[in-house]
Amino acid sequence: MSASSPQPDPKPTRFGRDRTPANADYRQLNVDDLTPMMQHYVETKQQHLNALLLYRVGDFFECFFQDAITVSQELELVLTSKEGGKNIGRVPMTGVPHHALDRYATVLVQKGFAVAICDQIEDAAAAASEKRMVERQITRVLTPGTLVEEGMLSASRNNFLAAVVFVKRKWGLAHADISTGEFFTTEGQDLERLAQELMRLQPSEVLIPSSTPNPGRLIRAGEASEEIPESLPRQFCYALRPQSAFEASSTRERLLERYHLRSLEALGCDHLPLAIRAAGGLLQYLENTFEQEVEDRRAGANPGLRQLPLQRLRTYAIADYLILDAQSRRNLEILETVRDGARHGSLLWALDHTRTAMGSRALRRWILQPLMNGEEIAARQETIAELLGDASLREGLQACLKQIYDLERLTGRAGSGTANARDLVAIADSIVRLPDLAALVADTQAPYLRAVAAVPEALEQLGQRLHQTLVDNPPLHLKEGHLIRPGVNAQLDDMRAMVGGDRQWLADLETQERQRTGISTLKVGFNKTFGYYLALPRSKSDLAPEGYIRKQTLTNEERYITPDLKEREARILTAQDDLNRLEYELFLELRAEVGALADQIREVARAVAALDVLAGWAELANDQGYCRPQLLNSRQISIVQGRHPVVEKSLPSGFFVPNSAELGWSELERSQGEEGEEARPDVIILTGPNASGKSCYLRQVGLIQLMAQMGSFVPAESASLGLCDRIFTRVGAVDDLATGQSTFMVEMNETANILNHATGRSLVLLDEIGRGTATFDGLSIAWAVAEHLATEIQARTIFATHYHELNELASILPNIANYQVTVKEMPNEIIFLHQVRPGGADRSYGIEAGRLAGLPSSVIQRARQVMGQIEQHSKIALGLRRGKATPDKGVKERRGRYQTQSPQGDDETPRLQQLDIFGSCSTVNGKS
Numbered sequence: 032m033s034a035s036s037p038q039p040d041p042k043p044t045r046f047g048r049d050r051t052p053a054n055a056d057y058r059q060l061n062v063d064d065l066t067p068m069m070q071h072y073v074e075t076k077q078q079h080l081n082a083l084l085l086y087r088v089g090d091f092f093e094c095f096f097q098d099a100i101t102v103s104q105e106l107e108l109v110l111t112s113k114e115g116g117k118n119i120g121r122v123p124m125t126g127v128p129h130h131a132l133d134r135y136a137t138v139l140v141q142k143g144f145a146v147a148i149c150d151q152i153e154d155a156a157a158a159a160s161e162k163r164m165v166e167r168q169i170t171r172v173l174t175p176g177t178l179v180e181e182g183m184l185s186a187s188r189n190n191f192l193a194a195v196v197f198v199k200r201k202w203g204l205a206h207a208d209i210s211t212g213e214f215f216t217t218e219g220q221d222l223e224r225l226a227q228e229l230m231r232l233q234p235s236e237v238l239i240p241s242s243t244p245n246p247g248r249l250i251r252a253g254e255a256s257e258e259i260p261e262s263l264p265r266q267f268c269y270a271l272r273p274q275s276a277f278e279a280s281s282t283r284e285r286l287l288e289r290y291h292l293r294s295l296e297a298l299g300c301d302h303l304p305l306a307i308r309a310a311g312g313l314l315q316y317l318e319n320t321f322e323q324e325v326e327d328r329r330a331g332a333n334p335g336l337r338q339l340p341l342q343r344l345r346t347y348a349i350a351d352y353l354i355l356d357a358q359s360r361r362n363l364e365i366l367e368t369v370r371d372g373a374r375h376g377s378l379l380w381a382l383d384h385t386r387t388a389m390g391s392r393a394l395r396r397w398i399l400q401p402l403m404n405g406e407e408i409a410a411r412q413e414t415i416a417e418l419l420g421d422a423s424l425r426e427g428l429q430a431c432l433k434q435i436y437d438l439e440r441l442t443g444r445a446g447s448g449t450a451n452a453r454d455l456v457a458i459a460d461s462i463v464r465l466p467d468l469a470a471l472v473a474d475t476q477a478p479y480l481r482a483v484a485a486v487p488e489a490l491e492q493l494g495q496r497l498h499q500t501l502v503d504n505p506p507l508h509l510k511e512g513h514l515i516r517p518g519v520n521a522q523l524d525d526m527r528a529m530v531g532g533d534r535q536w537l538a539d540l541e542t543q544e545r546q547r548t549g550i551s552t553l554k555v556g557f558n559k560t561f562g563y564y565l566a567l568p569r570s571k572s573d574l575a576p577e578g579y580i581r582k583q584t585l586t587n588e589e590r591y592i593t594p595d596l597k598e599r600e601a602r603i604l605t606a607q608d609d610l611n612r613l614e615y616e617l618f619l620e621l622r623a624e625v626g627a628l629a630d631q632i633r634e635v636a637r638a639v640a641a642l643d644v645l646a647g648w649a650e651l652a653n654d655q656g657y658c659r660p661q662l663l664n665s666r667q668i669s670i671v672q673g674r675h676p677v678v679e680k681s682l683p684s685g686f687f688v689p690n691s692a693e694l695g696w697s698e699l700e701r702s703q704g705e706e707g708e709e710a711r712p713d714v715i716i717l718t719g720p721n722a723s724g725k726s727c728y729l730r731q732v733g734l735i736q737l738m739a740q741m742g743s744f745v746p747a748e749s750a751s752l753g754l755c756d757r758i759f760t761r762v763g764a765v766d767d768l769a770t771g772q773s774t775f776m777v778e779m780n781e782t783a784n785i786l787n788h789a790t791g792r793s794l795v796l797l798d799e800i801g802r803g804t805a806t807f808d809g810l811s812i813a814w815a816v817a818e819h820l821a822t823e824i825q826a827r828t829i830f831a832t833h834y835h836e837l838n839e840l841a842s843i844l845p846n847i848a849n850y851q852v853t854v855k856e857m858p859n860e861i862i863f864l865h866q867v868r869p870g871g872a873d874r875s876y877g878i879e880a881g882r883l884a885g886l887p888s889s890v891i892q893r894a895r896q897v898m899g900q901i902e903q904h905s906k907i908a909l910g911l912r913r914g915k916a917t918p919d920k921g922v923k924e925r926r927g928r929y930q931t932q933s934p935q936g937d938d939e940t941p942r943l944q945q946l947d948i949f950g951s952c953s954t955v956n957g958k959s
């Protein structure tokens with residue numbers, strides 16, 4: 032039994048033949064036979080059929096019937112039983128202690144369950160004295176996508192709830208994070224795009240219209256269901272909603288009403304019917320699960336309606352952002368590494384120099400949504416440039432940002448009525464930093480710096496008021512006083528003085544009674560059961576004076592009360608209750624004031640978060656020597672001496688070998704057949720030995736392009752980059768056992784996806800296509816894919832391969848060039864230079880790698896023999912060439928630019944020497 036689960040019932044649960052506890056299904060029981068509490072439980076459960084119901088009984092939240100079985104299994108708690116009523120017998124039961132509710136509820140929600148919490152809303156003693164059942168109410172329904180509670184959320188990522196609607200291949204998608212208030216909607220044409228967008232958002236819960244008789248059901252991640260279209264990813268939790276929730280006119284009305292508008296034009300979605308339906312359906316769900324009247328008679332004051340803290344709906348277009356599909360995100364290790372799924376070693380890790388939780392969430396969003404708009408990119412770049420040029424401004428800002436708490440989420444909790452006093456103090460502590468931030472940026476120019484240059488007066492006043500009202504370190508509990516400073520409210524001060532007087536009387540009583548009885552060890556004490564008492568050691572109990580009424584006997588102590596003491600006690604306790612109630616009321620007023628300013632606070636919070644990201648990027652650019660890329664409206668990709676942002680960071684300083692890249696044959700050149708300075712290939716065939724750095728190079732080009740479109744500076748000496756609409760990668764090959772697909776099929780699916788969706792504006796990074804099948808099949812496919820990309824799509828492509836035969840393509844097609852990663856062959860070893868140079872490699876040194884990996888020498892020897900024979904006898908039929916790909920004369924001449932230089936070209940020796948000096952070149956035998 033878990034230490035924190037309730038005491039087992041002495042009577043064990045009866046099990047049926049199938050090992051299911053008896054009476055697990057309350058629908059098969061006669062409700063009238065149930066005890067009153069069980070009847071109430073069942074009534075409540077019937078209103079929340081799709082949630083697990085946690086029902087407060089004393090110090091525990093308990094579950095009964097089938098929920099008890101599920102919860103005990105999911106949380107590994109002991110399943111016990113409780114008497115259900117006359118003729119009923121025992122029903123399954125489990126439970127968690129009330130103080131551990133959040134922890135257990137979080138686990139259930141993370142596992143994809145909805146959890147309804149039914150709490151006691153009055154003091155149990157009051158109900159007991161009137162001999163009636165204590166009143167309970169559903170106080171919160173938790174679902175994966177509707178959390179605001181601290182401790183249930185990760186600070187560095189959004190918790191999105193999404194809603195989708197479809198009409199044939201058209202779709203609408205809305206998403207919201209109620210912990211930060213963000214709310215977005217969009218619509219599109221192609222279901223594959225919808226899946227990509229969901230993969231970007233990684234929502235915790237997706238609402239989907241359904242015509243089942245049981246809408247509201249949650250389909251947990253990975254669970255099979257016919258309700259979910261095949262094209263949608265299965266790794267999310269889906270909540271089935273009735274079709275009516277997404278109905279066109281009611282969703283429009285709901286949005287108009289929410290935002291007090293006459294037309295949705297102001298929200299930018301008036302012309303997007305599916306975006307409206309998705310947003311309206313999402314809003315309805317939130318209103319149902321989140322907005323409700325909260326009553327709590329224990330406190331005397333009523334927190335009232337829990338508001339839904341949503342910001343204004345924002346409409347966006349998928350085409351406004353560079354598309355990076357899930358596969359490419361994975362291959363480029365954007366959020367986590369492929370090997371172990373760790374953040375350390377990912378692009379996110381390399382780019383994260385933020386100081387606030389809001390900043391770290393914004394960073395994640397920006398990384399997943401690189402821009403297509405040159406002006407927006409320029410605004411970010413300008414801010415970085417200004418911060419880069421002024422180290423003291425940057426450091427000052429970062430020091431100030433460090434002291435700003437998570438204003439977005441704190442404000443969300445204030446707006447929704449779930450914030451405690453510490454949350455409000457944290458808001459105040461953050462708001463009072465804003466003028467410092469504004470002062471620091473007073474003389475700056477860049478847009479993101481100007482955005483924090485003025486602090487709204489209302490916020491400054493709010494910060495002061497919060498500080499003046501709340502004590503510095505308030506307790507977590509709101510209903511036990513000690514929240515409000517003296518001098519804030521005259522009535523409160525009077526009450527405190529009165530209680531203080533009575534407490535002094537008690538303190539004096541101890542001294543008086545010690546003197547009167549002559550017992551120096553006499554004490555005045557308090558406990559919850561008996562209230563105030565006078566305590567004497569047992570050895571002195573016969574000295575107890577007249578008038579002492581014995582109340583309790585302990586091993587070493589006798590406890591007494593007196594009529595005077597009881598009278599004072601009644602006064603103190605009543606006054607203390609009144610005092611706590613008044614403090615709570617004052618707190619609620621204050622919280623509502625913060626809630627009323629939520630929009631303004633969040634606007635500032637957004638600006639702070641963006642600045643935090645950019646200040647971090649400026650720091651990174653400064654530390655790592657990044658440059659400001661020039662963004663162009665052409666197909667050009669020119670990177671001079673580029674580096675891989677993550678590999679570089681993981682190697683000792685100076686070890687990474689920079690490489691340049693030129694891609695993107697311009698239309699002008701193509702039409703004029705010109706050979707100017709600008710001539711660049713569309714497709715690079717990249718060859719080189721195993722472990723020479725091919726994958727690293729192609730990833731580096733992709734990451735530099737991505738970083739540039741995020742608005743960041745990039746690891747290069749200089750870069751001129753045309754905006755990309757999409758980056759595709761196919762790197763490595765793994766079996767997708769979960770979907771039953773072989774390595775080769777996964778590879779082909781991904782390749783098909785690229786060929787079907789890439790455009791002339793895309794960047795395609797292919798690593799070893801075709802290696803998962805027989806050599807000739809693989810080579811033929813690789814050949815055809817490269818040809819298709821160069822001729823049909825003309826996408827900028829880097830194609831890393833060990834099929835050296837592909838080097839032939841460059842002599843056929845004008846926009847293909849060969850590059851290789853060079854090595855230096857020594858008598859007993861190969862030195863990796865990691866330099867990308869024009870020309871094609873003719874060896875992979877795979878057998879060398881095998882030798883150094885420890886293959887038996889007999890195997891190595893035999894492999895060399897076999898290779899010699901194959902090289903002698905095999906000839907790849909180059910009849911694979913396509914007629915239309917025959918190059919013209921101009922092309923043959925241009926080809927020399929890419930091909931004639933040998934790998935052992937002029938500048939190789941100096942590089943080798945330089946590497947030797949720094950000891951940075953690696954060798955296949957691992958020595959440097």
Ligand SMILES: Nc1ncnc2c1ncn2[C@@H]1O[C@H](COP(=O)(O)OP(=O)(O)OP(=O)(O)O)[C@@H](O)[C@H]1O
Pocket residue numbers: 678686687688689690719720721722723724725726727728852865866
């Ligand atoms: N430019 C570079 N400077 C320094 N080290 C590098 C560079 N490029 C790659 N490396 C190092 O070489 C290792 C191997 O690189 P990479 O995986 O890119 O090789 P590869 O050519 O793709 O190999 P294979 O063909 O076997 O897949 C990397 O882990 C990295 O540590």
